[in-house]
Amino acid sequence: MSEREQVHGFVGRLLEQKGDTRPLGDADPLLTNGRLDSIDVLDLVAFLETELGADFSRRDFNQNDFDSVDEILKLVELLRAP
Numbered sequence: 001m002s003e004r005e006q007v008h009g010f011v012g013r014l015l016e017q018k019g020d021t022r023p024l025g026d027a028d029p030l031l032t033n034g035r036l037d038s039i040d041v042l043d044l045v046a047f048l049e050t051e052l053g054a055d056f057s058r059r060d061f062n063q064n065d066f067d068s069v070d071e072i073l074k075l076v077e078l079l080r081a082p
Contacts, residue, residue, distance in 0.1 A: 003052060003076065008069050010047050014040050026069040041066050048072070054079040 001009075004026070012024050020035055030036040036044075044066060048054040054076045065075040 007072050011069055029067050031063055031067045048076055052076050
């Protein structure tokens with residue numbers, strides 16, 4: 001399974017837990033339109049660290065980095081870069 005599929009699936013499950021069954025596109029805003037909240041971002045950070053090896057100790061937290069599946073994948077690449 002690709003990283004995109006993993007992130008998309010995890011975000012989709014977070015949305016389903018909130019009762020949000022609308023389609024999820026990889027560029028769809030998640031935080032700015034209220035589909036996810038700060039608690040969901042914490043769950044997402046734990047997932048990214050555990051499953052994709054992202055190291056959040058090397059970067060300041062910016063909520064915009066979590067606003068879409070595309071942005072999340074960009075962040076993961078940055079956090080794994082040497």
